[in-house]
Amino acid sequence: MGQVAKNFDLTETAVREWLRQVERDAGAGVGGLTSSGKEELARLRENRRLREDVEILKRATAFFAKETR
Numbered sequence: 001m002g003q004v005a006k007n008f009d010l011t012e013t014a015v016r017e018w019l020r021q022v023e024r025d026a027g028a029g030v031g032g033l034t035s036s037g038k039e040e041l042a043r044l045r046e047n048r049r050l051r052e053d054v055e056i057l058k059r060a061t062a063f064f065a066k067e068t069r
Contacts, residue, residue: 001015001019
């Protein structure tokens with residue numbers, strides 16, 4: 001691992017973490033999320049943020065609708 005890191009001008013930590021991720025994705029790793037799991041989590045977080053944004057916009061619309069009457 002050390003030689004691979006040196007050959008590609010990387011840190012051993014980065015190479016080790018990439019290896020762990022490959023093992024997780026293959027079902028052999030212990031703990032942590034697979035790459036697809038990480039992508040799904042990111043999409044879910046984005047969806048939650050967008051729902052919160054929509055809720056804020058709804059409240060702002062209602063507020064300004066009352067103010068202009």
